[in-house]
Amino acid sequence: MNDYLNIATCYNDKIRIYAANTTNICKHAQEIHNMWPTSAAALGRTLTMAAIMSTMQKAGERITIKINGGGPIGQITVEAKYAKVRGFVHNPGVYLTNNNGKLAVGKAVGTDGVIEVIKDLGLKEPFSSSTNLISGEIAEDFNNYFWQSEQTPTAISLGVLFDKEGKVSDAGGFLVQVMPDCPEETISQLEKILSEIKPISSLINEGKTPEDIISLISNGDYKLLEKVNLEYNCDCSKERFSRGLISLGKKELEEMIAENKDFEINCNFCNKKYIFTCDDLKNLLNNAK
Numbered sequence: 001m002n003d004y005l006n007i008a009t010c011y012n013d014k015i016r017i018y019a020a021n022t023t024n025i026c027k028h029a030q031e032i033h034n035m036w037p038t039s040a041a042a043l044g045r046t047l048t049m050a051a052i053m054s055t056m057q058k059a060g061e062r063i064t065i066k067i068n069g070g071g072p073i074g075q076i077t078v079e080a081k082y083a084k085v086r087g088f089v090h091n092p093g094v095y096l097t098n099n100n101g102k103l104a105v106g107k108a109v110g111t112d113g114v115i116e117v118i119k120d121l122g123l124k125e126p127f128s129s130s131t132n133l134i135s136g137e138i139a140e141d142f143n144n145y146f147w148q149s150e151q152t153p154t155a156i157s158l159g160v161l162f163d164k165e166g167k168v169s170d171a172g173g174f175l176v177q178v179m180p181d182c183p184e185e186t187i188s189q190l191e192k193i194l195s196e197i198k199p200i201s202s203l204i205n206e207g208k209t210p211e212d213i214i215s216l217i218s219n220g221d222y223k224l225l226e227k228v229n230l231e232y233n234c235d236c237s238k239e240r241f242s243r244g245l246i247s248l249g250k251k252e253l254e255e256m257i258a259e260n261k262d263f264e265i266n267c268n269f270c271n272k273k274y275i276f277t278c279d280d281l282k283n284l285l286n287n288a289k
Ligand SMILES: [Zn+2]
Pocket: 234, 235, 236, 237, 267, 268, 269, 270, 271, 272
């Protein structure tokens, strides 16, 4: 089954729900980055959040999320462009658990830092805002982000489940957005449901679809607005890295050519290798300043 997300409105249009299954995205990310479970959980949760947030933007607008809480994982970097996500963590080899055996994502991410969200809306300057990390568990940190920087009350759940071999088995997330004129009564009704709902990754593991999850949260009374297919997609190319090399300038390129060997560049987002031979570099030199 493809990864996808559903957007629905419910409770007389006073509540909006985004629910996503991101199992394939998180499996793919773990595979290409060779990640241990705690690193894979932290990146998977952030990729899921980015996928949801990307559908709130217009097509073509890029969102970048950077999370660095000073923990052993280091920086988490995720980019999303309408329904397409890519990302990586500084340290893919983190496997930390709490006393109860659960993955210690909060400890691995840390809380000594911020979430930074950069939105490139195609204007002159990208729009950037950041909020402090609360627990490093990602979902709670994004609740705080939406409240502090967008003044929107949200309830966010993000989860990645692993099999006995430590491989991603299920992943997904939901975001519940409360409209400004939502009655108190609806909010308490919603709070009760959310306090009793199972973790999102368990729901997906039971075979629940995004529609089923929306139905659970809305008590079966919802209107589907949109279904969006989601995917892990890296749009890197040799041309793009060429532009990066050209921007280093003539002097730097001449030094590289003088070493008389091939240069290998790895894409951080998808781990694809690009080889630049001496002749490639000489060609780039003609375009450099
Ligand atoms: Zn790439």
